[in-house]
Amino acid sequence: MMNELTGSPEQNLIVKKKISLRIRQLNLAERDLWDSLVKALPAGCFMQSWAWADFKELEGYKTFRYGLFLDKSLVGGCIFYYYPHSSQANLLIAAGGPILPPAYADEGIQLLKETAANLAKEVGAIALRIEPIWTEKPACFEGFVRAPADLLPSETLLIDLRPNEAEILAAMKPKGRYNLRLSNRHGVATEFTTNSQAIPLFYDIFWETVQRQQFFGEPYGFFINLCQSLFAANMAEIGLATWRGKVLAAILVVYWGNRATYLYGGRSFEHRQMMATYALHWAAMQQAKARGCTVYDFYGFSREPNHAYANFSKFKSQFGGVPVTTIGAHDYFFYERLADTLISLLRNLEGDSK
Amino acid sequence: MATSLFIEHHANGLAFYINGDLQFDTADEALYHEYLVIPTVSLALQRFPENDLRVLICGGGDGLAARDVLRFSQVSHIDLVDCNPEVLELGTTAFKPYNAGSLENERVTVYSQEALEFVSTVADNSYHAIICDFTYPTCPEDTTIYSREWFQQINRVLMPGGTISTNGVSPENRSNGFWCLYQTLLSAGLKAKPLQLEIPSFHRHGYGNWGFFLGSQAQILRSEIEVIVFPEDLQTITHEKLFQTFVFSEEITRSRHDVTIHTLECPQLFYYLLNPSFELGEKENAGTTVDFLEIQESGTAILGSRDLLKLESMAQAWLEQMYESSASPDAQPNITKLLPVQHRYHSPKMTREGLAYLRHLLGEIDLSRLLNTLLERSQELPPKIAGELKQLAEKIRAGQPIVNLPPKTAEFLMMLSVTLLMANLLTPDAVFAKGYSSGTSSGYSSGTSVYYTDGYINWELKIVGLVMIGIGGGWLYNIFNPSDSSNDE
Numbered sequence: 001m002m003n004e005l006t007g008s009p010e011q012n013l014i015v016k017k018k019i020s021l022r023i024r025q026l027n028l029a030e031r032d033l034w035d036s037l038v039k040a041l042p043a044g045c046f047m048q049s050w051a052w053a054d055f056k057e058l059e060g061y062k063t064f065r066y067g068l069f070l071d072k073s074l075v076g077g078c079i080f081y082y083y084p085h086s087s088q089a090n091l092l093i094a095a096g097g098p099i100l101p102p103a104y105a106d107e108g109i110q111l112l113k114e115t116a117a118n119l120a121k122e123v124g125a126i127a128l129r130i131e132p133i134w135t136e137k138p139a140c141f142e143g144f145v146r147a148p149a150d151l152l153p154s155e156t157l158l159i160d161l162r163p164n165e166a167e168i169l170a171a172m173k174p175k176g177r178y179n180l181r182l183s184n185r186h187g188v189a190t191e192f193t194t195n196s197q198a199i200p201l202f203y204d205i206f207w208e209t210v211q212r213q214q215f216f217g218e219p220y221g222f223f224i225n226l227c228q229s230l231f232a233a234n235m236a237e238i239g240l241a242t243w244r245g246k247v248l249a250a251i252l253v254v255y256w257g258n259r260a261t262y263l264y265g266g267r268s269f270e271h272r273q274m275m276a277t278y279a280l281h282w283a284a285m286q287q288a289k290a291r292g293c294t295v296y297d298f299y300g301f302s303r304e305p306n307h308a309y310a311n312f313s314k315f316k317s318q319f320g321g322v323p324v325t326t327i328g329a330h331d332y333f334f335y336e337r338l339a340d341t342l343i344s345l346l347r348n349l350e351g352d353s354k
Numbered sequence: 355m356a357t358s359l360f361i362e363h364h365a366n367g368l369a370f371y372i373n374g375d376l377q378f379d380t381a382d383e384a385l386y387h388e389y390l391v392i393p394t395v396s397l398a399l400q401r402f403p404e405n406d407l408r409v410l411i412c413g414g415g416d417g418l419a420a421r422d423v424l425r426f427s428q429v430s431h432i433d434l435v436d437c438n439p440e441v442l443e444l445g446t447t448a449f450k451p452y453n454a455g456s457l458e459n460e461r462v463t464v465y466s467q468e469a470l471e472f473v474s475t476v477a478d479n480s481y482h483a484i485i486c487d488f489t490y491p492t493c494p495e496d497t498t499i500y501s502r503e504w505f506q507q508i509n510r511v512l513m514p515g516g517t518i519s520t521n522g523v524s525p526e527n528r529s530n531g532f533w534c535l536y537q538t539l540l541s542a543g544l545k546a547k548p549l550q551l552e553i554p555s556f557h558r559h560g561y562g563n564w565g566f567f568l569g570s571q572a573q574i575l576r577s578e579i580e581v582i583v584f585p586e587d588l589q590t591i592t593h594e595k596l597f598q599t600f601v602f603s604e605e606i607t608r609s610r611h612d613v614t615i616h617t618l619e620c621p622q623l624f625y626y627l628l629n630p631s632f633e634l635g636e637k638e639n640a641g642t643t644v645d646f647l648e649i650q651e652s653g654t655a656i657l658g659s660r661d662l663l664k665l666e667s668m669a670q671a672w673l674e675q676m677y678e679s680s681a682s683p684d685a686q687p688n689i690t691k692l693l694p695v696q697h698r699y700h701s702p703k704m705t706r707e708g709l710a711y712l713r714h715l716l717g718e719i720d721l722s723r724l725l726n727t728l729l730e731r732s733q734e735l736p737p738k739i740a741g742e743l744k745q746l747a748e749k750i751r752a753g754q755p756i757v758n759l760p761p762k763t764a765e766f767l768m769m770l771s772v773t774l775l776m777a778n779l780l781t782p783d784a785v786f787a788k789g790y791s792s793g794t795s796s797g798y799s800s801g802t803s804v805y806y807t808d809g810y811i812n813w814e815l816k817i818v819g820l821v822m823i824g825i826g827g828g829w830l831y832n833i834f835n836p837s838d839s840s841n842d843e
Contacts, residue, residue, distance in 0.1 A: 058356045059782070060493060085696070087665035089776040093783070126777055145718045148711035151783050200362055216704055216786055220559075221374010224360045331718055338773070339727045343734050345669050345769045350736045 019070050021104050023111040026065040026077065033074050034067060038099055039257035043133045045096025046235065046256035047152070053079045055229035059222070060084070062123070064092075066115055068101060068108050075101035076108050080119060080128070088124040088341040091331075092116055095131050095151045106140045113143075117334055126338045131329040147329035153300035154328035157313070159321040161260075161289045161296055168285065168320070176278065176318030183241075183279035188248065190241050190283035194231040198238040199223055202264075205250040209266030215308070223252075223264075230254060236263075239284050241276035248276035253284050260288030261297040281319060296321075359440055361448060368448070369555065370416065372441070375490050379555035380452050383418055384589040386564070389551050389599065391422040391485055392591050393568055394519035396582035398483040399428055401515050401572075406430030407482040410511070412469040412499070413521075414487035415441035417453030423485070424456055425585040433481075435465040435472040442466055469499055476511045484508055486520035492698055494663070497623045500535060501616050505542035509571065518544060518569045523627060525550050525606050526562035531626035533610035536567065538623075540653025541615045544569035547646050549599040566599075576647040597647065604642035614658035625662040628695040629702065662694055669772045676768055693775070697782040708778055715774040716767075722750050724770075738762050 026034055031050045038044040046052055053063040061081045068076035078098035082090065100108040116128040130144070131152050161168065169177060203220050210217030230236035235256060241249040251265035262284065267277050285296045298316045301323055302309040360371040367380030378386060398407055407429045411419050415436030423432055434457070436442055442464060445457045457464055465472055469488075486508070491497045498504060508518055520539075525532040525548065532548070539546035546569040556564050568574060576597075584591065616623040660667045671691040678685050695705050725747040732740040742762040749756060759767070778784045 058358050060356075061782075083697075083781055085780045087776060087780065089665045089773045089780070091777050091781050093781060095783070126773065147718070148714035149778075149784060151786075196360065197363060199360070216701075218786060219374060219699055221358070221371065222699065224371060224374050225358045228358065228360065333719065335720075335723055335727045338724060339731060341665070341773050342724075342728065342766070342769055343731065345666060345773070346735060346739050346766065348666055349670055349673060349765075349769075350739075 021075075021101070021107045021111060022069045023066055023077070023115055024069065026067045026074075030067065030074065034065070034077065037074055037076070041099065041257070044099065044257050045133050045152070046254050046259075046261065047096030048079050048094075048099060049233070049235065049256060050079075051229055051233035051235055053081070055226055056081055058225040058229060064119055066112070068099075068104070068111060070101065070104070075104070078112050078115075078130075080116060082119070082123050082125060084123070086124075088126075088337070088344060090123065090125045092120055092123070092125045092128045093131075093151070094128065097130055097132060100132075100138075100140075105138055109138075109140045113332060116332070117337075120334045120337050124337070124341075126334060126341060128332045128334070129329055130332070133326045135324065135326055137327050141330070144330035144332050147331045150329045152326070152329075153309075155301050155303075155323060155325045157298040157301035157316050157319075157321045158324050159285060159296040159298070159319055160294070161285060162294050165286070171320035173318045173320065176320070179275040179278040179318065180282050182273075183275035186243065186274045188241050188243050188274050188276045188279040190239060190280050192237040192239045192253075192283070192287050194234070194237055196224075196228055196231060198240065199227050201240060201247050202227075202238045202250040202252060205247060205268055206264060206266040208268060212269060227252070237287070239280050239287070241280035241283075243271060243274050243276060246271070248274055249280045251280055251284060253288065255288065255291055255293060258292075258294040259297050260284065260291070260293040260295070261299050263299055277315070278318070285319075357438060357440070359444070361444075367452070370444075370449070372438075372489050373492050375492070376555060376559050376561070377416065377489065378418060382553055382555050383452070385551060385553050386556075387418045387422050388588055388591040389549060389596070390487060390519055390521060390566055391419050392425075392584055392588065393549075393579070393582065393596060394485060394517045395423055395426050395429065395483050396584055397568070397570070397574070397578060398517045399426060400578065400582050401517070402482050402513070405482065408480065409433075410473075410476075410481045410484045411435070412473070412484065412486045412488065414485065415445050416449050417445035417456040418449070419485055419487045420456035420459070420462055421453040423483075424454075424459055424461065425587070430461065432459075432462045433465065433472075434462055435467060435469050437466070437468045439466045470504060470507070473507045473511055478510050479513045479516075480511045482513050482516045484512055484516070484518040486518070488521055490523065491624060491627060494621060494624045497616060497621060498618065500538065500623055501618050501621070502538050502542050503618050505539055505544060509543050512571070515572050516570065517574075518567075520567050520569070522548070522565035522567055524556075524562040525565040525602065527560075528562075528627055528630050529606055530609055530613050530629075530631055531623060532565050533607070534613045534616050534623050534626050536610060537613055537653050537655070538615045538617075539567055539569055540651070541655040543571060545571065545573050545650070547574050547600060548602065549596075550602060551599055573650055574647075579647060600646045602644050602646070604644055607644045611654050612656075614656045615653075617657065620658040621661050622658045625694060628663070628698060628700075629690050631690055662691065663696060665773065665776050668692070668694065668776060669769050672768050672772050673765060676764065693779070696776075696779045699782050699786075700779075705779055708775060708784070711778075712771060712775060715778065716771060719770065719774075722747065725750070739766060742766070 035050050038048050053065060057063055061083050064080040066077045067074045076099045078094050081093045081095065098109065098112050119125065120128070129147055131150060133152065159168070203223050207217060227236065227238065236252060236254045239251045239253060240247050247268070248271055249265070249267040252263050254261045254263050262281070288296050298321065300309055301313045301316055303323060304310065358373055362369040362371065369379040370377045395407070395409065407426065409423050409429055409432045411423065411432060411434040413436055414420060414434060415438055420432055420434055423429055442457065445453060456462060488499050491500065512518060522535050523531045536546055536548055546567045549566045549568060550563045551566070553564050579596065580593070613626065614622045675687045675692060679687070689706060690702065693705050693709070695702055725743055728735065728743055729740070729747060739762045742760050743766060746763050
């Protein structure tokens, strides 16, 4: 099943035509065209969507949106992200990218590398970090090296939403089904909304969880920007689980193509016995299904007991699903740019060293 | 940077956010605005009793500061300049019930433009009082309107003896930033008095006590403040409470003579805001206070030697540390200088966790290729460095271990390390990464989230120590060993 959900650009090779691939910057009028292309791919990621790029611009990033064209047809491309700084030591990032046409992966990645190299010169970047959600490295990956940290979790858990409700329930672990029934018996209510007035409700629960679990959480402003951008594009919803009027759990779900991704969430420490998170994720799956999604992505999973995700993963695995590992973030260094930076440092600091 | 606005409605009114930072909550905005506006205008009124007052408000597009200036019948004209038309629009719509329609008052002229641009066109000595109600800086560009050059402009358009007040930052959470502003005001020829205030909604957001400055070219005396007259119907401010706002604990004021000032040439404020360098108090001074109405201080006007957020500054700090560590291996490095926080979403702890993958970052580099690239441009390199890099390239080609590095080679590898670290620190999302490829995980702090004092012994320092001492050691051999295939996994 998972071959249908993820894949590398070299799967399902099609016969090449004798047309050369071109690259150019996308304009606003091509927004829907670009989004349709990225949505249609099994490995198309919401971080390559137009709205996500707009959100990142609100966050201070600069974005460069490039399309690969065969004749006049858009067949691939990449949104590059860059956080401006006067230093000549920066990264160009393509989270969830690039988007490569299967039959033209080599040419496509070459054009994107050349484009990125030119951008790097312009903005002072020493490397391009890409992070496609492919399960295999393609042959065209020469020159890319594994980066130490991933922006997208390279291991995740996917729930297949194509079976009917009873079948999805049956695929859950017994404890998961039991807890879900328990939350129903307790009368935990769930709702999904794109009303921005739910952002503080979500954030209060999220931040409580951050502090309890001691992980790094983004500030309130980040979620204001994120939700306002994605709600306007009908790409996300906040899910709330309440009991007797009190919010016990909250999640943020992003919808993109066939995939609903549980991006952020948290639960209150109070009334844990209500099992509100079970009711909420189950409702999120139904909501995703109703919106035409075929995959529910738990966004971060580990099978290792000592991993920081171990506790979360134990909870997530109660819903069944298939763990999927993607290739993770990879860096492509621009050695000339890196040399520029180092030469500048060596020259300017020569007098300061012993 | 684009601006995002958000209005959060609650039972008793609303809270307004710009770029995720709370601007005001109607539940307690009177506290903020009355302390920002009333002392300044009251003092100007006392100093110019025979004049119709002209007031300039910079920022304040919500109309709330203007509302409080309009309480003074002696104010004949207000110019309000705000660069954000959307906020000005809200000032005449959503915020109108709270600002009493101030932006549509006949005494108010609204300008939608950059304050700096507006003020540069204004004649000298134009205003009796100036109020700066700007947002908290979210990027280096935002700090222009907190620079000495800005305050010099303000001073220029202010009448001799006129008064200014400016929104500051939290003296509690951003002490060095607060005193940097204080010294910057003093250096611009404005005798500034710091004030601090507890605003409940700000506290709820973790901002700490909030700070302001009251200033003038002429000294501000307690005797003057004692007799200023407030308008009627104020909600929060009283003379007694106002006096208390000038009183600070000695602990918070301690760094005020040591900070550098913020100028356009050598910006310092953003570094201070990102790197608050919180220090635990020393018990012997507990309870000691400083009343700024009792003292008249001159500015120190200490200029920074460099922008500490720049790659060059960071590299210089690492170089200095490298030689210090060689001389005295037990010396504790100043982590704040070595790894300054570069983004407002990051904490020192997050930044330092980046050290955990320094080794992996170095391992990503094809050192032979980098050296060849550099040696092709050897005429651009200082001769001694070029010579040593050539030897290093030969060693690698011959498969010899990289140990006992000559000093310039060690410096080069240090700068490479810093460059790679910097590139990763500058990317805001990097610290929220969802896992290391080494199998450990980021996204989680490994301890408490308090700011460390410099010299705090923890694992990060151990890593720095390892890097400093081991820069010429065997660990580099392991990283750059050509047979290492960890990058091909």
